Amino acid sequence: MSEAGSPAGMMPSTPVVGTGRRHLNPSLFVGGGLVLLVVAMALVSYVWTPYPPMRVLGTEAYQTPNADFWLGTDRFRRDVLSQILVGARTTLYVGVVAVGVAALVGVPLGILAAMSGGWLGQTVMRANDILLAFPALLLAIMFAALYGGSTQVAMIAIGIATIPSFARITRSGALGVMSTDYVTAARAAGHGPFAIALRHVLPNVAGLVIVQASVAFAIAILAEAALAYLGLGTPTGQASWGRMLYEAQSTLRSAPHLVLVPGAAIALAVLGFNLFGDGLRDYLDPKLERR
Amino acid sequence: MSEVASGEVVRSEAVSSEVPAIRLQDVGRDFRRPRRSLTQAPPVVHAVRGVTLDIERGERFGIVGESGSGKSTLLRMICGLDRPTSGSIEVEGRPIHNQPAARLGWLRHTLQLVFQDPMSSLDPRMRVRDIVAEPLVAQGQGSGAARRARVVELLEAVGLSADSADRYPHQFSGGQRQRISVARALAPGPDILVADEPVSALDVSVRAQVLNLIDDVVDGFDLTLVFVSHDLSVVRHVCDRVAVMRQGEFVEVAPTEQLYADPRHPYTQQLVSAIPDLHAALDGRAAADLARAVRERSPDA
Structure with missing residues (x-):
């Protein structure tokens, strides 16, 4: 085969190797920035807040943002910025635990369903469908009614409600992996199903699971805010963005900044994790990589 | 050797008294298709039917057929990855058709496979070192250091440099990936090598190299070869004896040269x-x- 033989229009494309063609797409960039911002706020709150976040200060209530109180004060004369910073912790805490619970249960179930097939796989997926049909918020309200409203109960409930999405996406990825020759090769090499799940299936669905985790994180943040707003999540006396919204709703007209600030924080955090998830999906997708 | 029941098969083969490497007796495999109607039984596809065959030790046996002829199904059964619905399969005199996977450990170091698609047969997330060592790990052979040494030895045996071990599959060409596949198959020191269309996905220019490699390792490691292809010209290159398969049955089994010179x-x-x-x-x-x-x-x- 001579070089002259290949027409210019059909340049034999050199196989795309590694990460050469991957670009930081805007979603990943903006989403990642917002996520980092939330993380930074949470970290900063451990070492510095302008004022103790939950302490009633000797100053006026309902102050609009000014030099002393950058984001104003609420009706209990507490500093809003300090609460927002500490609230970022609650937000991340809830997200991490809820997503952790969902992934730890959902991913093994998805792999089990994909690898077992037959009645066991069917049973797992049908049980999954039943849970999926149950609105997350309803489940959380039920849990709150049973075990009392607290951050912990809220995030466990949110986590349980998020299991099906993890199980589903893991199963679909795992089915693809199970049909490859390298899994057949692993069977022919003498590996049992457990070793195959750990060595081949899990690493190859990890990308999917990470993307799902970032999207689920956004949903968890929103759900926690909703629960706190309903008075079923984080109790009074602890900083939470949803809780701040709840406490500010009666003064929506007179002190709108008390609603706008936590509302914007929630919106930006959710947006950030969603964009991050989208960006990550594009970044990890091997099909897009080739373009 | 007696004729099979169907009587259509044209056979010309030598009789041997030794225990054959692989013995198939009246092997059949049916698949149920999804039910089309509530009242009727689901339709059945006979992927393989009534295959009887002995492959002698050290023989290079080819199976040729068009896609859908049942050759891959037959291969999976020979490798203990699927079970026949009828008939029996013995590898080196030991039955495998009625054994649960947990009791086929011995088969995993007796018989190994090379696959068709060099893209899908190597786990993209594993280093070549771990891919080649996989059968050793699965069978608990050797210590970490011994495995490392063995991987280098195997890579060199298939014509790859020792530093390939630290790279990932996507850093290799199709032909090189088939070499990695062959190295993995040789790792547990098998007696039988099964190759499922090992060169069909490769460029013509690379095919000859991989065929020669298979040729060399079969000679060098004293292997029995079962080679499946849809391409008679490829089979001719490596096999002593060829079976032609069509619609799940063998229609002719003959020494390669005879088959080409005088197809019956x-x-x-x-x-x-x-x-x-x-x-x-x-x-x-x-x-x-x-x-x-x-x-x-x-x-x-």
Whole structure:
């Protein structure tokens, strides 16, 4: 085969190797920035807040943002910025635990369903469908009614409600992996199903699971805010963005900044994790990589 | 060797008293298709039916057939990855058709596989070192250091450098990836190598190299080879004896040269005549003529 033989229009494309063609797409960039911002706020709150976040200060209530109180004060004369910073912790805490619970249960179930097939796989997926049909918020309200409203109960409930999405996406990825020759090769090499799940299936669905985790994180943040707003999540006396919204709703007209600030924080955090998830999906997708 | 029940198979083979490497007796495999109606039984596909065959030790046996002829199904059963619905399969005198996977550990170091698609047969997330060592890990052979040494030895045996071990599959070409596949298959020191269309996905220029490699390792490691292909010209290159498979059955089993020189079964004749021929090509008989010839022979297609 001579070089002259290949027409210019059909340049034999050199196989795309590694990460050469991957670009930081805007979603990943903006989403990642917002996520980092939330993380930074949470970290900063451990070492510095302008004022103790939950302490009633000797100053006026309902102050609009000014030099002393950058984001104003609420009706209990507490500093809003300090609460927002500490609230970022609650937000991340809830997200991490809820997503952790969902992934730890959902991913093994998805792999089990994909690898077992037959009645066991069917049973797992049908049980999954039943849970999926149950609105997350309803489940959380039920849990709150049973075990009392607290951050912990809220995030466990949110986590349980998020299991099906993890199980589903893991199963679909795992089915693809199970049909490859390298899994057949692993069977022919003498590996049992457990070793195959750990060595081949899990690493190859990890990308999917990470993307799902970032999207689920956004949903968890929103759900926690909703629960706190309903008075079923984080109790009074602890900083939470949803809780701040709840406490500010009666003064929506007179002190709108008390609603706008936590509302914007929630919106930006959710947006950030969603964009991050989208960006990550594009970044990890091997099909897009080739373009 | 007696004729099979169907009686259609044209057989010309030597009789041997040794225990064969692989013995198939009246092997059949049916698949149920999804139910189409509530009242009728689901339709059944007979992927493999009534295959009887002995493959002697050290033999290089080819199985040829078009796609859908059941050759891959047959192969999976020989490898203990699927079970026949009827008949029996013995590897080196030990039955495998009725054993649970947990009791086929011995088969995993007796028989190994090379696959068709060099893209899908290596886990993209594993280093070559771990891919090649996989059968050793699975069978608990050797310590970490011993495995490392063995991987290097195997890579060199298939013509790859030792530093390939630290790279990932996507950093290799199709031909190199098939070499990695061969190295993995050789790792547990098998007696039988099963190759499922190992060169079909490769460029013509690389095919010969991989075929020569398989040739070399079969010689060098004293292996029995089972080689499946849809391409008679490829099989001719490596096999001593060939079975032609069609619609789940063997239609002809014969030593390679005899099969090419004097195909007995009409389907074999058709296949042999369809092999591209340099002289024909030079004479100006192009692919179009071959296509017409094929169409004339199989009006139902």
